[in-house]
Structure formats: C-alpha cells, structure tokens
Amino acid sequence: MANPQHGKPGQARPKRGQPPAQQARGQPARRRGVEFGQAMDFLSHTGRYRYFRAGLAWPPDKAPSMALTATPIPCLSDNYAWLLRAADGRLAVCDPAEDAPVAAAVEAMGGKLDLILLTHHHGDHVAGVPGLVARYGAKVVGAAADKHRLPPLDQALAPGDRVDVLGSTAEVLASDGHTRGHIAYHIADSRILLCGDTLFSLGCGRLLEGNAEQMFASLAALAALPGETLVCCGHEYTESNARFAITVEPDNAALWARIAEAKAQRAAGKPTLPSTIASERAANPFVRAADVATLARIRAAKDTFR
Numbered sequence: 001m002a003n004p005q006h007g008k009p010g011q012a013r014p015k016r017g018q019p020p021a022q023q024a025r026g027q028p029a030r031r032r033g034v035e036f037g038q039a040m041d042f043l044s045h046t047g048r049y050r051y052f053r054a055g056l057a058w059p060p061d062k063a064p065s066m067a068l069t070a071t072p073i074p075c076l077s078d079n080y081a082w083l084l085r086a087a088d089g090r091l092a093v094c095d096p097a098e099d100a101p102v103a104a105a106v107e108a109m110g111g112k113l114d115l116i117l118l119t120h121h122h123g124d125h126v127a128g129v130p131g132l133v134a135r136y137g138a139k140v141v142g143a144a145a146d147k148h149r150l151p152p153l154d155q156a157l158a159p160g161d162r163v164d165v166l167g168s169t170a171e172v173l174a175s176d177g178h179t180r181g182h183i184a185y186h187i188a189d190s191r192i193l194l195c196g197d198t199l200f201s202l203g204c205g206r207l208l209e210g211n212a213e214q215m216f217a218s219l220a221a222l223a224a225l226p227g228e229t230l231v232c233c234g235h236e237y238t239e240s241n242a243r244f245a246i247t248v249e250p251d252n253a254a255l256w257a258r259i260a261e262a263k264a265q266r267a268a269g270k271p272t273l274p275s276t277i278a279s280e281r282a283a284n285p286f287v288r289a290a291d292v293a294t295l296a297r298i299r300a301a302k303d304t305f306r
C-alpha cells in the first residue's frame with residue numbers, strides 16, 4: 001500500500017522483480033606495486049576493478065579500496081530501498097519499505113545483511129525493518145531525534161556523527177524539512193548520498209513537519225557535496241517532478257536534457273536513479289532556488305500542481 005503522504009495515483013510504477021544492475025561509479029583501483037595480470041581481475045560488468053590476492057602480499061603499503069556500490073530495490077508503488085555492497089560482499093540496506101524485495105536481493109547476493117540505515121520514520125522507509133532484523137539479525141541505525149518513532153535502534157545518530165558502513169565511513173547530515181529529525185548519510189569514499197525524502201531528482205520532499213528555511217539549508221548542504229556524488233533517494237518521482245520543474249525553468253537546457261534522459265531510462269524499464277549532485281545542481285529548481293522565499297513559493301506551487 002502506498003503511503004498517502006507520498007504516492008499519487010497514476011504515478012509511474014517501477015518494474016518489480018530483479019533489482020536493476022545499476023552500480024555506483026567506483027573509484028579506480030590502485031595498481032601501484034603490483035604486476036598487472038598477477039593480482040587483479042577486471043570485472044567489467046560491475047564497472048569496478050576488483051582485487052584478488054594472487055599469492056602476493058597485497059597491497060604492500062595500502063589497504064585495498066573498500067568502496068561500496070549502491071543498487072536501488074523497487075518497493076511498494078514508487079519507493080526505492082538502497083542495497084549497499086562492499087567489495088568483500090557484505091551488504092547493508094537503506095530505508096527498506098518492505099522486507100520481501102530486499103530479502104530477495106540479499107538472498108541473490110549471499111544471504112547475509114549486516115546493517116540497516118534509516119533516514120526518517122515514515123512507514124514507506126521503515127516497514128521492512130522488523131522482518132529483515134528477524135531474518136538476518138542486521139544492526140539498525142537511525143536518527144536519535146527520531147528514536148521514539150523508529151523501529152528499535154542499535155545506534156542512535158546525530159548530525160555530524162560518523163558511522164561505519166561495511167568498512168566505509170558515512171557522515172550523518174542534518175536533513176530537516178520533510179520531517180523533523182530527518183538525516184542523510186554521505187559515504188565519501190563511495191560517492192554515495194542516501195537522502196531519503198529530502199532531495200529527489202528534479203524535486204524535494206514535501207514540507208510535512210519542517211519549513212522552507214530548514215529545507216533550504218538541507219538542500220544547500222547536499223548541493224555542496226562533490227558533483228559526482230550519487231543521489232540515492234527514496235522515490236521514483238523524477239518524471240512527475242519534471243512536469244513541474246519545466247514550468248519553473250522552461251529555458252533550462254540541463255533540465256530538458258535530464259528529462260530526456262529520465263524518459264529514456266523509464267522507457268527502458270530502468271530507474272532514473274541514482275542521479276548526481278552535479279545533475280541536480282544544474283537541473284533541479286528546488287536546489288537552484290536562490291533564497292528561502294523562492295523555495296517556499298515553488299514548494300507551495302508544487303503541492304497543488306496537477
């Protein structure tokens with residue numbers, strides 16, 4: 001059942017079944033001190049270099065990259081849970097709206113789930129937690145400010161905290177506006193942003209508990225992340241956001257380009273996500289709003305846009 005706070009009838013429905021094979025763009029592997037064919041194998045289907053020990057002490061002086069990949073798992077009518085996978089195969093998930101599709105993906109990738117990250121308390125982001133915890137014993141982390149209305153947390157986080165995610169470090173960012181106590185996770189070594197219902201591609205979350213000032217600050221903090229950062233958000237809203245965005249910035253060529261890209265992605269049955277921070281800076285009118293008043297005005301207009 002779609003969350004009435006989010007879903008609108010008639011919105012595009014993501015394809016169910018197999019999780020899409022979309023991967024985070026990884027960092028190139030370090031090659032220093034290693035014979036090319038001796039210690040590495042290129043797995044081109046992931047777009048990422050994978051390391052293998054080949055009887056060598058690897059690496060002589062540096063730890064191997066532990067960067068994560070992020071894959072969207074369609075849940076409910078238009079939600080995505082984000083499955084994070086470490087180079088060693090360990091898994092985490094952000095905002096599991098349902099347990100079954102997440103468990104299916106976990107089973108296909110080794111059958112273990114170490115960690116669940118939560119951005120906020122809405123049912124379409126947390127309802128899968130009890131089932132996944134019962135099945136996998138995964139540790140659950142979320143905002144201390146939201147603790148009273150989240151599933152039981154093993155670690156309660158505050159903005160500015162750092163939390164280990166499968167060997168990578170996530171920085172916890174304040175992300176108020178959609179709800180009070182909403183947080184986002186930035187995993188710098190993997191160029192991944194898990195932003196729940198704060199930033200969407202070509203849109204932003206509704207101001208259900210917060211105000212435009214808070215959302216403006218939240219979006220500004222996310223927009224300040226490196227441009228290549230992958231925007232892993234909670235909903236497939238891109239096409240419906242595009243219809244409104246184009247009324248705000250009809251002459252924005254980057255917006256038209258993003259709309260064409262999103263149309264092609266959906267026509268091919270693929271998610272439009274992750275987007276990138278650079279793309280949102282160029283095309284998302286909510287990110288581009290010059291001041292709080294402008295953001296407040298377009299957010300209010302979007303609320304009644306048909």
Ligand code: ZN
Nearest residue numbers: 120122178197
């Ligand atoms: Zn929400």
Ligand code: FE
Nearest residue numbers: 006124197234
């Ligand atoms: Fe949501």
